[in-house]
């Protein structure tokens with residue numbers, strides 16, 4: 001069943017923004033579209049002429065209908081006309097605490113003028129029920145009373161909104177000045193993420209805030225994590241820009257649904273408030289399609305597996321023991337005698353010390369590892385990713401391979417994210433372009449065909465080998481499936 005996404009907002013008689021734009025965005029996700037009209041606006045592409053709220057009875061009747069026969073899977077909110085609408089809506093939302101809500105607080109329109117008459121109490125009440133709030137900088141200033149002069153003011157203002165109980169604040173960068181690059185910044189209690197477009201559009205797209213917020217809501221309905229929903233939504237907007245029609249020198253508008261985003265449309269992603277990472281060079285894999293990739297936790301396992309013949313293998317020791325250094329040294333020597341590309345998980349300093357073939361790092365490891373030292377030592381680098389945002393974060397590093405996971409539920413490791421499934425794996429594989437890919441997580445004989453069909457370069461497994469009753473037979477069967485794809 002396709003998920004249902006409800007958009008609540010205003011009509012725009014020029015068709016450029018509001019509910020029209022929401023529908024174009026939702027179309028990209030194959031979701032069932034429902035709508036509630038909060039206000040009717042007479043707008044041209046450049047001017048707001050008139051605006052009227054729908055009656056309270058009409059608003060609530062539409063809401064009731066839009067929750068029938070089942071509640072929506074996600075809700076996008078645009079312009080709400082007045083506090084009565086807010087309180088009616090929040091009363092209903094409180095009965096459905098699990099529905100994600102994205103609010104683009106359209107406090108003024110791109111055609112000029114204001115649509116909403118909301119009090120600060122109304123705004124705060126609504127924000128407390130919002131999952132992702134997407135203010136632009138003037139809206140952030142209005143909502144918080146901050147005069148935003150610096151990045152730290154913005155951080156503080158966004159965190160003030162988080163204290164009102166919304167989960168994520170995405171500050172959109174259309175109004176950022178030259179000193180601060182045009183980028184959208186996501187703030188939540190755990191992290192900050194920056195989403196930088198690859199190119200700056202010559203014109204402003206009318207209704208781009210609606211497009212973005214509706215795409216985020218649609219992606220949340222499809223169970224994307226918030227940063228992935230935002231990353232993909234940014235790509236939808238960039239794809240929309242690429243087919244928009246100029247209205248005048250300053251603005252353009254969309255007359256169609258954005259085409260499926262391609263790699264050029266995805267943003268560069270930075271985790272934290274830092275700058276773009278500097279360019280490093282990691283050597284390529286010797287075999288770019290290395291096939292079956294066992295991940296094991298001891299030199300004993302390497303001794304057992306290496307004679308079976310592998311192009312790639314990983315030593316993943318998670319409990320630090322006394323003999324760690326010796327184990328890593330022995331593993332490297334052993335793999336060299338079989339000419340197998342051995343990656344050392346986590347322990348990058350020891351990998352450098354013993355001149356390993358490569359190092360595998362996860363997202364958290366990236367915060368602490370010295371990537372320049374790994375590159376300088378000439379080691380290959382493999383990096384784990386778990387969705388669009390992490391993938392767009394590491395693509396500019398051009399690692400020797402990118403791992404994509406976890407594809408299916410796994411018992412081997414407690415994963416904070418959802419299984420990605422093979423459809424998303426195929427999308428990630430396309431985004432990686434020439435960089436070799438490794439699929440990992442819950443892969444075994446019964447599901448490996450669907451993984452291999454996505455075109456990944458390699459398939460990493462733990463338990464499909466280590467828990468098999470007959471290891472050589474399991475290895476042969478898995479290799480056979482990869483070879484016959």
Ligand SMILES: Cc1ncc(COP(=O)(O)OP(=O)(O)O)c(N)n1
Pocket residue numbers: 295314316345346360361362363365384403404405413438440460
């Ligand atoms: C091939 C491959 N993919 C992913 C992982 C996981 O790495 P990481 O996220 O650093 O988690 P830990 O393995 O360290 O628990 C991997 N090891 N190998």
Ligand SMILES: Cc1ncsc1CCOP(=O)(O)O
Pocket residue numbers: 405406409410411412413440441442443460461462463464
């Ligand atoms: C280390 C790791 N990283 C993502 S999933 C995973 C474990 C994969 O193990 P299995 O193949 O047994 O599911």
Ligand SMILES: [Mg+2]
Pocket residue numbers: 345346360361362365
């Ligand atoms: Mg790790």
